[in-house]
Structure formats: structure tokens, C-alpha cells
Amino acid sequence: MSSDHTHETDAPPLTETIAPGTASDPSVSGTERATITVDGTDVTVESGSTLLDAVEAADTDDTVPALCHYDREDEIGPRSECRTCMVETDANGVVPACSHPAEDGATVRTAADPAAEARDVNLDLVLSDHNLRCTTCGKNGRCELQDAAIEQDVDEPRYGVLDDRDAYEPLDDTSSFIQIDRNKCILCNRCVEACNDVQVEGVLRVEGSGQDTRIGFQSDVETMEDSACVSCGHCATVCPTGSLVEKGIEDATTIPLPGFTQKNSVGKSHERHGKSKGPMTPKKRVDSPATEDSPADDPDDADGGEWP
Amino acid sequence: MTSILSGDETVLRYSATGPPELSEVAADAGVTVAAVGPSGAPAIEPLVSVTQGGQTTFHTRCSADELRELTAGLDDGLPTDLADAVVDHDPSATSLPVPDLAGLDAGTRRVTGGWGWRRPTDPDDHEAAGGFVTATAEETERAGESLRGRGWGDWCQDEPLADTWETARHTDGEATVVVNAHGTTADALLLASSPFDVLEGACATARTVDADRVVVYVSEADEDAAASVREAADAYPDLPVAADVVTGPSVYRAAEPTMAIEAVEGNHRLEARLRPPGPAEVGIDGRPTVVHTARTLAQLAHTLRQDGPTTRLVTVTGDVADPVTVELTEGDSLASAVDATTVEGSLKAACVGGRFGGLTASLDVTADPASLIDAGLGTEGVVEVLSESRCVVEFVGRRAQFAADENCGRCVPCREGTTQLAELLRDLYDGRYDRDGIEELDRVMRTSSICTFGVDAGRPARTAMAAFESEFEAHADGRCPAGACTAEVTP
Ligand code: SF4
Ligand code: SF4
Ligand code: SF4
Ligand code: FES
Numbered sequence: 001m002s003s004d005h006t007h008e009t010d011a012p013p014l015t016e017t018i019a020p021g022t023a024s025d026p027s028v029s030g031t032e033r034a035t036i037t038v039d040g041t042d043v044t045v046e047s048g049s050t051l052l053d054a055v056e057a058a059d060t061d062d063t064v065p066a067l068c069h070y071d072r073e074d075e076i077g078p079r080s081e082c083r084t085c086m087v088e089t090d091a092n093g094v095v096p097a098c099s100h101p102a103e104d105g106a107t108v109r110t111a112a113d114p115a116a117e118a119r120d121v122n123l124d125l126v127l128s129d130h131n132l133r134c135t136t137c138g139k140n141g142r143c144e145l146q147d148a149a150i151e152q153d154v155d156e157p158r159y160g161v162l163d164d165r166d167a168y169e170p171l172d173d174t175s176s177f178i179q180i181d182r183n184k185c186i187l188c189n190r191c192v193e194a195c196n197d198v199q200v201e202g203v204l205r206v207e208g209s210g211q212d213t214r215i216g217f218q219s220d221v222e223t224m225e226d227s228a229c230v231s232c233g234h235c236a237t238v239c240p241t242g243s244l245v246e247k248g249i250e251d252a253t254t255i256p257l258p259g260f261t262q263k264n265s266v267g268k269s270h271e272r273h274g275k276s277k278g279p280m281t282p283k284k285r286v287d288s289p290a291t292e293d294s295p296a297d298d299p300d301d302a303d304g305g306e307w308p
Numbered sequence: 309m310t311s312i313l314s315g316d317e318t319v320l321r322y323s324a325t326g327p328p329e330l331s332e333v334a335a336d337a338g339v340t341v342a343a344v345g346p347s348g349a350p351a352i353e354p355l356v357s358v359t360q361g362g363q364t365t366f367h368t369r370c371s372a373d374e375l376r377e378l379t380a381g382l383d384d385g386l387p388t389d390l391a392d393a394v395v396d397h398d399p400s401a402t403s404l405p406v407p408d409l410a411g412l413d414a415g416t417r418r419v420t421g422g423w424g425w426r427r428p429t430d431p432d433d434h435e436a437a438g439g440f441v442t443a444t445a446e447e448t449e450r451a452g453e454s455l456r457g458r459g460w461g462d463w464c465q466d467e468p469l470a471d472t473w474e475t476a477r478h479t480d481g482e483a484t485v486v487v488n489a490h491g492t493t494a495d496a497l498l499l500a501s502s503p504f505d506v507l508e509g510a511c512a513t514a515r516t517v518d519a520d521r522v523v524v525y526v527s528e529a530d531e532d533a534a535a536s537v538r539e540a541a542d543a544y545p546d547l548p549v550a551a552d553v554v555t556g557p558s559v560y561r562a563a564e565p566t567m568a569i570e571a572v573e574g575n576h577r578l579e580a581r582l583r584p585p586g587p588a589e590v591g592i593d594g595r596p597t598v599v600h601t602a603r604t605l606a607q608l609a610h611t612l613r614q615d616g617p618t619t620r621l622v623t624v625t626g627d628v629a630d631p632v633t634v635e636l637t638e639g640d641s642l643a644s645a646v647d648a649t650t651v652e653g654s655l656k657a658a659c660v661g662g663r664f665g666g667l668t669a670s671l672d673v674t675a676d677p678a679s680l681i682d683a684g685l686g687t688e689g690v691v692e693v694l695s696e697s698r699c700v701v702e703f704v705g706r707r708a709q710f711a712a713d714e715n716c717g718r719c720v721p722c723r724e725g726t727t728q729l730a731e732l733l734r735d736l737y738d739g740r741y742d743r744d745g746i747e748e749l750d751r752v753m754r755t756s757s758i759c760t761f762g763v764d765a766g767r768p769a770r771t772a773m774a775a776f777e778s779e780f781e782a783h784a785d786g787r788c789p790a791g792a793c794t795a796e797v798t799p
Contacts, residue, residue, distance in 0.1 A: 022579060211713075211723070
């Protein structure tokens with residue numbers, strides 16, 4: 001006997017069509033007030049805390065960057081994708097501090113070799129897929145990736161940076177309010193959560209897999225101008241890098257030489273087609289033409305592409 | 309329905325996966341006809357057998373014409389002259405009397421006993437073989453203390469099941485049991501050939517964790533398996549819980565237990581979930597969920613039914629004449645699985661444990677998880693044979709590239725790590741062999757990836773560097789010892 005299972009969800013109508021493409025993560029924080037030993041010092045954290053809260057409360061032996069972590073809004077994170085916050089625990093070995101529940105009596109060592117190595121290598125891995133052109137970047141000087149790299153004394157990232165490897169994705173310069181440079185995106189997912197969970201707009205999503213994983217639009221369009229964006233700016237506010245920057249200040253911190261701009265740093269960009277007038281909400285208008293180019297799906301290529 | 313296992317009648321069995329003409333000819337044979345599931349040895353299928361009393365003839369790769377010929381003479385007795393093998397056995401044998409046929413004669417037949425012999429969705433056949441035993445929750449728990457999860461799709465991979473069950477039981481909310489049969493040949497074969505065993509294990513698990521729902525999760529590519537288990541769920545006498553069959557995309561990563569849950573929930577893009585807490589606390593729709601592979605649950609059903617050695621299903625593929633799935637006791641060596649088929653050329657290496665298994669030059673390892681892990685190999689139950697003509701470096705390079713292309717994209721150590729791993733291996737062709745760098749990257753992927761995909765993705769490279777170091781050095785010197793990738797190496 002098979003039963004017809006229907007999903008019961010208590011989501012309000014507004015959110016039920018939101019498809020951010022991300023996993024439904026469990027809540028990862030500890031349920032009780034807990035005392036944790038961090039590098040030999042006891043610290044007490046409130047219920048709802050993670051090991052990172054304990055690490056931040058203690059004066060640790062090593063720096064723990066926690067690059068993708070966001071601590072200013074409950075609705076955002078932990079995504080726990082960058083893994084630059086690994087610490088060693090007695091009970092569970094090496095774990096990501098940002099998303100490991102703080103359990104009473106836990107012992108944490110930040111300087112343990114496997115944890116320090118993992119933080120180091122993972123930060124370099126983030127940089128390996130990053131266009132590190134800080135001199136033409138609108139977030140120069142107020143960038144969390146830059147901060148993490150400086151704190152960790154990254155001299156030369158061991159796997160190089162995006163330039164060494166891949167073709168750039170064109171810049172999306174089509175919106176009057178926000179510029180997207182996916183070559184600087186670290187896939188921390190903050191913008192997606194700000195858009196879907198905080199603003200409940202359902203514009204942004206994570207799409208693709210492997211190296212094709214990127215921030216895209218739920219309406220299957222290619223540019224911000226064609227999306228259902230309402231230009232609230234929340235995504236740009238939470239973005240830790242120069243990937244989402246408010247228009248008008250995309251060159252605010254570049255070196256003051258003629259010819260050096262964020263836009264020509266990549267060489268290619270999507271430009272406004274200018275067909276829409278007024279507010280950045282063409283998708284919300286009844287007569288908006290739907291674009292039918294959805295991103296290519298990942299094929300199950302057993303050979304895994306060309307080698308070598 | 310007439311029992312095909314009583315030994316009183318002439319029974320003609322044919323594999324249900326054969327061409328439709330086969331079933332038409334069989335139906336006209338004037339004897340009891342049974343459509344049975346795949347045998348585990350696709351090379352000899354369609355496999356037809358005819359049983360009279362205590363004797364059975366086997367006819368491999370049987371065409372409709374051959375079947376017509378052999379059924380024409382059935383009145384005069386068994387068609388032994390047309391048979392590829394003849395076996396004498398107990399007239400009411402409930403499991404396949406093993407013929408002397410390549411692919412079927414290796415290993416043992418416990419969990420696979422009904423393959424090619426019993427009708428997969430016929431409750432009478434299952435009952436005659438001792439099935440539908442209702443174990444108490446206590447008995448099941450006891451079995452779960454020593455039984456270990458099989459395959460990377462099992463949340464309890466290589467760990468005893470009982471602790472996870474206890475967590476699920478002590479978590480608020482009605483639990484769900486997910487039967488993960490995605491992507492692995494042996495799991496799909498279990499659903500196609502002996503779905504009742506799998507459902508029986510799932511029902512026993514449901515009873516111990518207070519689950520009110522069983523979800524069978526299958527790759528959309530495995531249509532036969534999905535159809536068979538759907539039919540078995542409908543035919544299951546007094547099924548104690550609701551059972552659904554859900555399909556997921558046929559990509560490798562979709563078998564990961566939390567991605568299986570995401571697929572069952574209907575997410576359009578699959579990525580791994582954060583943990584802890586694991587599915588046993590927060591699973592499908594937030595409810596406690598245990599995820600076991602079909603292999604684990606079939607093993608559980610047999611353990612509850614009778615004592616006996618625990619076994620492992622091993623699929624042999626790669627440079628062999630024909631791929632085959634056999635059953636080994638945990639003390640059998642992997643070499644005995646490879647004996648079930650013929651290696652093309654001579655064996656140089658094997659990748660043991662699935663896509664991200666370990667490379668070894670010797671198959672003199674027993675099939676139990678502890679020995680496999682000690683040898684640095686994987687426990688997925690797949691042995692992929694590489695013959696003398698294959699280049700190990702090229703093989704692990706392709707595996708790294710596969711990992712880079714097929715990961716879910718969520719976490720940095722896996723998404724970016726696999727890409728860099730492929731780059732580091734490609735560097736060999738430019739004369740750079742950074743052994744320490746590869747080892748460092750593999751260590752970090754292992755300690756910090758969210759799911760097993762990233763944890764295991766470096767294993768082919770790691771184990772190959774240990775077992776075939778000279779080949780890596782040779783490539784860095786511009787030479788491929790196997791002569792397989794010289795074209796790519798600059799002189
Ligand atoms: S986002 Fe901009 S400022 Fe930050 S590291 Fe990248 S290039 Fe530099
Ligand atoms: S665009 Fe910014 S906020 Fe969004 S995922 Fe990328 S780095 Fe994070
Ligand atoms: S290990 Fe790989 S497959 Fe698993 S979550 Fe990370 S990126 Fe995804
Ligand atoms: S901060 Fe913990 S994984 Fe990114």
C-alpha cells in the first residue's frame with residue numbers, strides 16, 4: 001500500500017514559491033548555557049551559541065578568521081561553507097566553529113596543527129577562485145576577505161588567484177542600483193538569505209554545482225535588470241566582498257588614476273538595455289517579457305571532462 | 309498463486325528484464341512460468357531455467373527462438389542437452405541452486421539467494437523462503453548493535469546502527485525511515501530482485517524508531533528497481549507503515565544521505581546539509597529520520613531471520629570481461645569476487661570502494677570494513693579493475709576532475725579543493741610533482757568538508773601516490789610507464 005504523501009508546510013503564501021537552491025539546514029546552536037575551555041581559558045556562553053561565540057569571547061592562541069560567518073542578523077547564516085573557522089575539539093576532532101553547537105564542557109584548541117592547517121588551506125582555496133584586484137575594487141579597505149587575508153598573513157596564496165586559471169564572468173552592470181561582479185563572490189550565501197529570508201523578495205538563488213556554482217536569479221534571467229529585484233539594497237549591505245556593491249561607490253576606493261575602474265578591471269560586462277523605465281522592478285510589471293534562458297544543468301558526466 | 313517453490317511442478321523461470329518476446333514464448337510453454345529478477349550477472353542474461361523436482365537446467369543469454377526450442381521438448385523431460393549448466397538440488401529449494409556458470413559460482417548466496425530464483429514481488433515466494441518474520445523492537449535493536457551500515461549512502465556507514473536509532477527514538481516527532489537505493493548497482497539490484505527483504509528491514513527499523521513512514525529513494529535512471537519496489541510495497545501483507553517511492557536525479561552526489569533527504573523534500577537543487585545535528589534529529593520536514601541503504605536493510609532482515617555470517621555485496625567492474633555483483637562473507641578476499649569474471653589482460657591495480665575508492669595493487673584483502681579501512685581502501689562494495697595497459701595517474705586525474713565537476717558546490721574544501729587537486733595532478737605533465745602539496749590538500753579536504761563526497765574525493769590520489777609512487781615520478785619526468793598518456797606529455 002503506497003500512501004500519497006503531501007508536504008505539510010506552514011509557510012505563509014509570500015514565501016512558498018521562494019526557491020533559494022540551498023539546503024534546509026537544521027538549527028545548529030547549543031540549547032543550553034555552556035562553559036567551554038578555549039586554549040586553556042574557561043568562557044561561558046548563552047544558550048543558542050556556537051563554538052565561534054566561545055572562541056570570540058576568549059583570547060585565543062591563533063586567529064580564527066570565520067570568513068563566511070555573519071553575526072549581525074539572526075536570519076542570515078551560518079552557511080558554514082568557507083571552512084576558515086576550523087578548530088580542534090576533544091570530543092569531535094576538527095570542526096567548523098561557526099556552526100558547531102556550544103556544548104557544556106567542550107574543550108577547544110585553536111592552535112592545534114590540523115585545525116590551523118585547515119584554516120590556512122581553506123582561506124587559500126577561497127582566494128584561488130577570487131579575482132584579487134583590490135586596487136580597482138569598490139570594497140577595498142572595507143572587505144571581509146581582505147581583512148581575513150591580512151589577519152592570516154597570507155603572503156602569496158598557495159593556489160594562486162582566479163587570474164591564473166579561468167575566464168572571467170562578465171560584470172553585471174545593468175541595474176541602476178547594484179553592480180555584481182561574480183569574480184569576487186565567495187558564495188557565502190548572505191545575499192540569498194537577505195533577499196529571501198529577510199526581505200522575502202525571492203529574487204536571488206544559488207544555482208549550478210561544482211565550479212559552476214553561482215549566485216543567480218530565481219526568475220531564470222541572466223541580468224539584474226531583468227530580474228524581479230526591487231533594489232532594496234540588502235544584498236549589497238550584507239555582502240562581505242566586492243561582489244555586490246552599491247552603484248555610485250563601485251570606484252570609491254580605487255586608486256585615483258584615470259583609466260583604473262572596477263568595470264574595466266574585468267573587461268566584459270552586461271550593460272543596461274534601458275528598455276525598462278522607472279524603478280528596478282520590471283518583473284513585477286504585468287507586461288514584462290519572460291526570458292527563457294535558464295542556466296545549463298549539470299550533466300552527469302561519468303568521465304568528468306577532459307584529462308589532462 | 310501456485311507456489312513455484314514446492315517442487316511439485318515443472319517451473320520455467322526467465323528474467324523479467326529480458327525482451328518482451330521472451331515472456332510471450334514462456335507463457336505458451338504449458339508449464340508454470342515465473343518472471344524472476346536479475347541474477348547479478350548481466351552478461352548471462354536473459355537467464356532461463358527449467359526446474360523439475362530436484363533438478364534445474366540453466367540457459368544463458370536465452371533468445372526467444374532458443375526458448376521456443378527448449379519448451380517444445382519439455383514433455384519429454386528437462387532439456388539437459390540444450391542447457392549451459394545442470395544442477396541437482398533440494399526439490400523445494402528457496403534460493404538459487406548455484407550452477408557452474410561464470411558470474412554465479414563465486415562467493416556465497418544469502419541476501420542474494422532469491423536473485424534469479426524467486427519472483428521479486430510475490431509474497432508467497434518470500435514467505436516460503438522464511439520471510440515476513442516480525443521481529444520485536446528489542447530483537448531489532450540487538451541486531452543493530454553489531455550490524456554496520458553499508459555504502460556511502462548510509463548515514464551509519466561502517467558504524468553500528470543502534471546509536472542512530474536511539475537518537476531518532478528519543479527525538480520528538482514521528483520518525484521517517486529512508487531506504488536509500490540511489491546510484492549503487494547492488495542497491496538497485498536488491499530492489500529489483502528481492503524488494504521484500506529490503507522492505508522487511510525497513511519495517512523492522514520503523515518499529516524500533518517509531519516511524520510512521522518509509523520512503524524508498526531511487527535514482528530516476530533505475531526504473532526497474534523503482535517499479536519492482538513499488539509493486540512489492542503494494543503486495544506486502546499488512547504493511548505496518550506507509551511506504552512511498554521517490555526518485556531523485558541520477559547524479560553521483562544525489563546519494564549522499566542529506567542530499568537524499570533534500571531530494572525527497574523536493575528541493576530543485578541538491579546540496580548537502582550542515583551537521584550536526586544529523587538527520588536522526590532533524591531530517592525530512594524537520595522530523596527524526598534514519599537513512600539506510602538497501603544493502604543495510606536487506607542484511608538486517610536476514611540477520612533477524614536466522615543466524616549466519618554477515619555478508620557484503622561486491623560489484624566488480626572496470627577492465628573485466630563482464631561486470632558482476634556477488635556476495636562475499638566478510639572473511640572472503642576481494643580476489644574471490646574478481647574470480648567471478650575474467651580480467652582483460654592482467655590486473656595492475658584496482659580501485660576499491662567506489663568512485664572515490666582507494667587504489668591497490670593487491671586484492672588479497674578481506675571484505676570486512678576494518679580490513680578495508682586498514683588497507684586505505686573504501687567500503688562501498690565496488691572493485692574497479694585496472695589492467696596492465698592503464699595509467700594510474702591518468703585514472704586518479706580523471707577521478708579528481710569528476711569530483712571537481714560533480715560536487716554540490718556548497719563547501720570550499722570540496723568545491724575549490726577538488727579543482728586544485730585536479731590542477732596539482734595535471735602539473736605532473738609539466739614536470740612538477742608536489743607530493744606534499746597534494747597530501748596537504750587531501751588532509752584538509754578530509755578534515756573540513758561538509759559531507760562524505762569531499763571527505764573521500766582525495767582518496768584515489770592519496771592511495772595511488774602511496775602504492776604507485778614511481779609512476780607519479782615517471783610522469784613528472786615526462787614518461788608514462790603504461791604508455792597510455794604519452795601523447796599529452798611534452799617530449
Ligand atoms: S572583494 Fe575586492 S577588496 Fe575584497 S579581496 Fe576581493 S578584490 Fe580585494
Ligand atoms: S554575492 Fe556577496 S553576499 Fe552573495 S554569496 Fe557572493 S560574496 Fe556572499
Ligand atoms: S563535501 Fe562537496 S559535496 Fe559535500 S557539501 Fe561539501 S561541496 Fe558539497
Ligand atoms: S565561517 Fe565557519 S565555515 Fe565559513
